[in-house]
Amino acid sequence: MAEVRPALCRICGSYCPILVTVEDGRPVKVTGDPGAPLYDSYTCPKGRALPEQHNDPSRLLHSMKRQADGGYEPIGSEQAMDEIAAKVSRIIAEHGPRSVALYWGTGMCTLAENVSVAAAWMEAIGSPMIFGASAIDKPGAPIAQAAHGHWLGGHPPFEAADAWIMIGLNPLISCSGGFPPNNPGLRLKEAVGDRGMKLIMIDPRRTETARRAHLHLQIRPGEDPSILAAMIHVVLAEGWEDKAFLADNVVGVERLRAAVAGFTPSYAAERAGVAAEDIVTAARIFAQARYAGIGVGVGPSFSLTGSLTDYLSTALTTLCGFWSREGDVVAKPNILLPAYEARAEAVSPFQGWDYGERLRSRDLGNSVAGMPTGAIADEILHEGEGRIRALFCMAGNPMMAWPDQHRAAKALRSLDLLVTAELEMSATARMSDYVIAPRLSLEVPATSALVEGIKHIGHLRGIEGPYGRYSPAIVDPPAGSDVIADWELYYGLARRMGLQLTVTTSFGKGPHADAPPQRDPIDMETKPSTDDLLRLTHRNARIPLERVRQFPHGHLFEEVDERVKPKRAGATGKLDVGNGYMMGLLRDVAGSAPDRTSAEYPYLMLSRRSNRLMNSGGRNNPRLGGKEPTNPAYMNPADLAELGLIAEDRIIMRSRFGAIQAVVAADPGLRPGCVSITQGFGANPDEAEDPAAIGCNSGRLLSADAEFDDISGIPRIGGVPVAIERARTAQKMETGPAAGDQVP
Ligand SMILES: Nc1nc2c(c(=O)[nH]1)N[C@H]1C(S)=C(S)[C@@H](COP(=O)(O)OP(=O)(O)OC[C@H]3O[C@@H](n4cnc5c(=O)[nH]c(N)nc54)[C@H](O)[C@@H]3O)O[C@H]1N2
Numbered sequence: 001m002a003e004v005r006p007a008l009c010r011i012c013g014s015y016c017p018i019l020v021t022v023e024d025g026r027p028v029k030v031t032g033d034p035g036a037p038l039y040d041s042y043t044c045p046k047g048r049a050l051p052e053q054h055n056d057p058s059r060l061l062h063s064m065k066r067q068a069d070g071g072y073e074p075i076g077s078e079q080a081m082d083e084i085a086a087k088v089s090r091i092i093a094e095h096g097p098r099s100v101a102l103y104w105g106t107g108m109c110t111l112a113e114n115v116s117v118a119a120a121w122m123e124a125i126g127s128p129m130i131f132g133a134s135a136i137d138k139p140g141a142p143i144a145q146a147a148h149g150h151w152l153g154g155h156p157p158f159e160a161a162d163a164w165i166m167i168g169l170n171p172l173i174s175c176s177g178g179f180p181p182n183n184p185g186l187r188l189k190e191a192v193g194d195r196g197m198k199l200i201m202i203d204p205r206r207t208e209t210a211r212r213a214h215l216h217l218q219i220r221p222g223e224d225p226s227i228l229a230a231m232i233h234v235v236l237a238e239g240w241e242d243k244a245f246l247a248d249n250v251v252g253v254e255r256l257r258a259a260v261a262g263f264t265p266s267y268a269a270e271r272a273g274v275a276a277e278d279i280v281t282a283a284r285i286f287a288q289a290r291y292a293g294i295g296v297g298v299g300p301s302f303s304l305t306g307s308l309t310d311y312l313s314t315a316l317t318t319l320c321g322f323w324s325r326e327g328d329v330v331a332k333p334n335i336l337l338p339a340y341e342a343r344a345e346a347v348s349p350f351q352g353w354d355y356g357e358r359l360r361s362r363d364l365g366n367s368v369a370g371m372p373t374g375a376i377a378d379e380i381l382h383e384g385e386g387r388i389r390a391l392f393c394m395a396g397n398p399m400m401a402w403p404d405q406h407r408a409a410k411a412l413r414s415l416d417l418l419v420t421a422e423l424e425m426s427a428t429a430r431m432s433d434y435v436i437a438p439r440l441s442l443e444v445p446a447t448s449a450l451v452e453g454i455k456h457i458g459h460l461r462g463i464e465g466p467y468g469r470y471s472p473a474i475v476d477p478p479a480g481s482d483v484i485a486d487w488e489l490y491y492g493l494a495r496r497m498g499l500q501l502t503v504t505t506s507f508g509k510g511p512h513a514d515a516p517p518q519r520d521p522i523d524m525e526t527k528p529s530t531d532d533l534l535r536l537t538h539r540n541a542r543i544p545l546e547r548v549r550q551f552p553h554g555h556l557f558e559e560v561d562e563r564v565k566p567k568r569a570g571a572t573g574k575l576d577v578g579n580g581y582m583m584g585l586l587r588d589v590a591g592s593a594p595d596r597t598s599a600e601y602p603y604l605m606l607s608r609r610s611n612r613l614m615n616s617g618g619r620n621n622p623r624l625g626g627k628e629p630t631n632p633a634y635m636n637p638a639d640l641a642e643l644g645l646i647a648e649d650r651i652i653m654r655s656r657f658g659a660i661q662a663v664v665a666a667d668p669g670l671r672p673g674c675v676s677i678t679q680g681f682g683a684n685p686d687e688a689e690d691p692a693a694i695g696c697n698s699g700r701l702l703s704a705d706a707e708f709d710d711i712s713g714i715p716r717i718g719g720v721p722v723a724i725e726r727a728r729t730a731q732k733m734e735t736g737p738a739a740g741d742q743v744p
């Protein structure tokens with residue numbers, strides 16, 4: 001019998017409300033939920049393919065153990081935990097807790113508590129080696145915020161904006177970052193079409209989002225800081241800054257003015273390859289708006305200007321005073337997170353880096369962006385005391401995601417123990433000692449707290465409105481399966497190792513630094529259910545979880561009608577728009593050549609997101625990867641013509657660090673000289689290749705340590721100089737690491 005149940009899609013961080021048709025206990029169909037607030041029934045192809053993800057014949061229904069011959073056999077989850085607990089205990093006893101590391105990836109969107117419990121286990125064993133995908137994503141966002149300070153009033157509502165800048169961000173496909181995540185297409189249509197909001201796009205590609213832009217600066221990759229510095233130059237030269245706001249709340253304006261002095265519109269235009277008038281127009285539209293916002297995506301981050309681009313964007317926002325003021329509505333109050341007091345007050349810059357654990361192989365350490373995931377492979381390979389010997393990989397796919405796939409493979413192969421929780425025999429699972437089969441999102445409960453928390457990081461928006469949502473598990477795992485929620489592995493290990501786990505239950509107050517986080521123990525005697533765990537992690541919620549649970553489609557808790565409170569008497573916090581480190585980075589820009597290509601490597605490789613996949617996830621889903629098995633290398637038709645190529649031709653794309661075979665496709669919207677390709681495709685280095693059938697791995701063209709951000713360690717992922725030549729049919733090719741790229 002079919003029944004329709006409301007749920008939350010958690011393939012990505014948008015958390016769209018959905019209706020799932022359940023037949024004989026199995027999900028069979030997903031549609032948007034018209035009964036839910038804020039999302040207007042939005043879903044994307046990935047969400048609509050949740051039934052296929054859950055019912056996929058290649059889904060792991062049992063955990064797997066690698067055998068002596070390299071093959072895999074099913075193993076009971078309890079037995080696997082017994083064996084893993086024994087092995088990891090031995091590794092800790094012999095080599096110390098630092099030899100155990102955790103890596104979590106984007107699949108954590110399924111249930112944020114999975115990471116909380118895994119991190120609690122890491123804390124209990126005494127290892128600081130927690131690495132996340134966020135440190136190879138937009139690590140510059142929290143770093144810039146630490147350098148600039150935090151405005152306790154928060155962002156004004158998106159509805160109030162009459163201009164918006166998006167920098168290397170394509171929310172119509174990614175639903176990500178500095179734009180409302182709830183139905184971005186409709187939000188943009190309302191804003192641009194109905195309200196006349198002026199959209200300014202900064203992207204080398206005329207993306208789906210850029211097609212709606214009032215002004216598109218189709219820049220040379222990596223030149224975002226030049227554009228922003230020139231916009232700041234114009235704003236200060238014209239006197240468009242909000243002088244009253246600056247006088248009360250901001251320091252560093254004169255340092256900033258001096259630093260941008262050389263960045264005239266014509267200088268920046270020359271560097272970025274755009275028209276100087278367009279930079280002036282962008283500055284005018286932004287500064288003269290009643291309220292305007294900026295969203296920064298992965299584009300600049302991958303071009304290694306993430307921190308500076310985020311910082312200058314924030315400085316521009318602050319110069320124009322585009323923050324909520326006393327008496328304004330709090331656009332994003334906490335509901336499932338603990339209450340916080342929005343005040344028209346600055347938190348001064350805080351220490352964002354140079355603290356905590358340091359790596360042994362490079363001068364990198366912990367920071368507000370987390371441990372430097374870009375360097376984790378080195379930390380596994382680098383011999384000596386403290387070397388990572390056991391890696392727990394949760395909801396991530398290092399073989400598809402870590403820069404320099406050859407080095408990643410070498411690192412994973414050299415581990416004593418690799419445990420991966422993964423729903424299919426992914427590229428990383430195929431290298432693991434144990435593969436733990438997880439419950440999928442429709443089989444575990446969750447809340448919308450994650451989407452609430454994002455707002456506290458710089459320009460990231462999160463959800464607006466007093467919205468709260470709980471979704472129960474709506475189906476049981478398939479009959480006869482042995483799958484566990486991801487957190488249960490760490491709970492199970494802790495029990496076996498006699499460890500008490502403690503989780504933070506006041507997460508999500510933002511960088512307020514008022515009170516230390518509240519922490520509570522998990523019951524280690526009687527195993528909690530995931531719902532018990534949610535009760536614990538939400539115990540300080542602004543609206544009690546029990547009340548949120550009464551609304552199966554989610555709810556806007558209009559009683560939470562908060563206004564921004566006045567600045568406290570004696571408050572001394574100031575935002576800093578002239579941070580010395582950031583001004584130094586800007587000086588480096590002025591001293592660098594804008595064009596990174598050469599006769600040998602005349603093109604720049606960029607990354608783009610596929611509408612059907614979540615990074616590498618979904619490639620086996622017949623409705624998703626099944627319809628889009630490959631990742632073409634998109635080029636401008638003029639470049640293709642010059643190379644004598646037509647769509648679907650095979651090419652060899654070569655960087656200083658490696659080579660891959662790809663098929664080409666035309667994208668007339670791409671800036672000439674660029675090649676744009678989706679990540680997460682291809683095979684492992686020792687497996688068969690076929691670019692037309694399984695795509696290719698762009699990570700092979702990256703180096704983890706040739707160029708990297710000196711705080712977060714993120715390496716260059718975009719704007720990578722490459723050479724392109726036609727491949728002869730079935731050409732044999734050397735794709736090993738380049739000679740110069742030896743691991744230390
Ligand atoms: N060359 C190149 N490299 C990149 C990027 C790029 O654009 N180009 N992008 C970077 C970015 S922005 C990121 S965020 C990282 C992503 O890095 P990762 O997060 O490591 O990679 P994903 O491919 O997103 O892997 C997520 C995995 O989680 C699995 N999964 C999904 N749900 C669950 C679940 O509930 N439980 C468990 N156990 N597993 C689950 C999926 O099957 C998938 O294999 O890659 C980075 N690396």
Ligand SMILES: Nc1nc2c(c(=O)[nH]1)N[C@H]1C(S)=C(S)[C@@H](COP(=O)(O)OP(=O)(O)OC[C@H]3O[C@@H](n4cnc5c(=O)[nH]c(N)nc54)[C@H](O)[C@@H]3O)O[C@H]1N2
Nearest residue numbers: 168169170174176202205221222297298299303609614615
């Ligand atoms: N459908 C779908 N959605 C996803 C994902 C997915 O794989 N598929 N992945 C999720 C993840 S992990 C993330 S991090 C987000 C990412 O979401 P976004 O940040 O929106 O990332 P992209 O869609 O790759 O858009 C980045 C843009 O930056 C441009 N760009 C490249 N280099 C530069 C540069 O130097 N400067 C500027 N200004 N632009 C540049 C590229 O052309 C591209 O259009 O998406 C998330 N959502």
Ligand code: SF4
Nearest residue numbers: 009012015016044047
């Ligand atoms: S945007 Fe797509 S994948 Fe992300 S939550 Fe919504 S339906 Fe799911």
Ligand SMILES: [Mo]
Nearest residue numbers: 106133136137
């Ligand atoms: Mo990401």
